[in-house]
Amino acid sequence: MIEDRMIAPISIYLHFPFCERKCRYCDFLSGPASKEKRDEYVTFLCREIRLRGALFRAPVDTIFLGGGTPSLMTPVQLEKVMETIRDTYNVEHDAEISMEVNPGTADFAKLCAYQGAGINRLSIGVQSFSDDELRLLGRIHTADQAREIFYAARKAGFTNINLDLMSALPGQDPESWSGTLREAVELGPEHISAYSLILEEGTPFAAMFDAGQLPALPSEGEDREMYHFTGEFLAENGYRRYEISNYAREGYVCKHNCGYWTGHEYLGLGLGASSDFGGERFRNPDSMEEYRKAVTEAAEAGTDNPLRCERQKMTPDDRMEEFMFLGLRMTGGVSESEFTRRFGRTLEEVFGEVIRRQLQQGVIRRCCVDEDHRIALTEYGLDVANHVMAEYLL
Ligand code: SF4
Incomplete structure (x- = not known):
């Protein structure tokens, strides 16, 4: 049955589950894959977009391309996905369309192509401006690459940029954190997200921690000191905290994330993506084989039921x-x-x-x-x- 939802707009999340190599602290659904595998994924993702777009004709006011590393995709692959989205959904003319960028996987030409594909907000995964900390985290880029990609994004015309930073790292003290924050502010992005590291079970970081191979984590007191400094320093520099870990200049809060915090309906498309839609929560299969199978079955049956795992009716x-x-x-x-x-x-x-x-x-x-x-x-x-x-x- 086709559901016509012409009034309340929804948000769309698009998952790109590929990374050049896993960061040591990461437990997201992502990993390395060849260009051919990524091509194949785009084919299935577009099939899913068309299928769900035909079932639910909703206007869309925010889109978020996350991962993984969406910037690992070629411009052609991304353009194909964005074109399919625009052909299928009624994307509002002023929709916020954000994309995560890893500084080790993008360049000026790619950024220009993202602009051309309609991306109007970038979220750059900087994490730290200390090369030692970046190495420890297992990031694939240096602090210089992060700065360069920021300048390239400005040159490509992006006027709405977030920098993702991470505090409470092993061995990090309030001084090194304030250095990272100062450098971020000097670049002058519109938005800064500053999350504390969480040691997730099953990650190399957690194993290294258990084996005593990591420098000590900041104490709770130091962690709080860094948090308070973050709020005060960013406020002095024109960034207002609007959520526990998010800070923005006037007019630049992230609409997509505000949607999550205020109960806006969202549809997650792609491997393992979660949705809160039509009164229930569900997620797509999180193994590539299951995902491809479910997309095929759903397209044949004309319903997205095969894609809905872990369904939960919300009371x-x-x-x-x-x-x-x-x-x-x-x-x-x-x-x-x-x-x-x-x-x-x-x-x-x-x-x-x-x-x-x-x-x-x-x-x-x-x-x-x-x-x-x-x-x-x-x-x-x-x-x-x-x-x-x-x-x-x-
Ligand atoms: S780039 Fe992001 S998604 Fe990929 S491994 Fe690192 S933290 Fe995880």
Whole structure:
């Protein structure tokens, strides 16, 4: 059955599961592959785009090309994907179209081709401006390459650029982190994401840590010191924190990610991509063989059911929990009237007790923006955000 959804726009995430080589800390669904394998993947991805586009005719207001390393794809491969998207979906004329770029895999010519394909926002994976830290992380590029790719992106015409940075690295002290931040600010991107490293189980980093082969991780105190410095330093330089780990100049928040935090529907296309669409959560198969098989079966059957793995119908309780713990990630917090509009119940009715306790503890505060009453994390609440949000599980 064809679902016509002409009113509410959706977001699209496109997954490119290829990397030149795995970084030591990475547990994303990605790995090396030949150009032929990547060509074959594009064929199936385009088939999936057409199939789902025919089933759900939704306008699209944000697109995010992530991975993996989308910039490992050739311009021809990327153009083909973007062309298929535009042929299939009603992409709004001012849609935000972001793409992740690894500085070790792009150059000026590629960046110009991305512009031509309609990409209007780049997210450059810099992580650090210290070559020692980059080597330790197993990144394939140097700090100089990151700077060069930033300048090349400007020259190619990109006016909306994010730099991804990573703190709390083994051996990193507040001084080396502040060096990375200063260099980032000197380049003058519109947006900076600064995440703390997480040692994921099963990664080479976790094994090295267990074997005592990594320099010591920053202490909790140092980690907090770096976090506070980040907020203060970036604010002094015109970047406002709008989410726990994200900072932007006026007018440059990432619309796509804000969509995730505010319950915007999204369709994930490609290997292992997750969706929150039509009242349920699901993800595509995460083995290439299963993915190809599911795309073929789905195209033959005229339904995307074969692609929907780990389906989860979202209950009102699931949605209310999520509204709180994703919404509180944003410094603007959650709106009381929006909660009532979505769920037909007041925040007081559902979470009154938790809210009163957390107000007393000083981890949340009440605020009002344009007569909209809201609840947001305090500075202290940001430090203990995980504990605060866990209390909203029903
Ligand atoms: S480039 Fe990104 S996706 Fe690829 S291995 Fe490194 S961190 Fe993972």
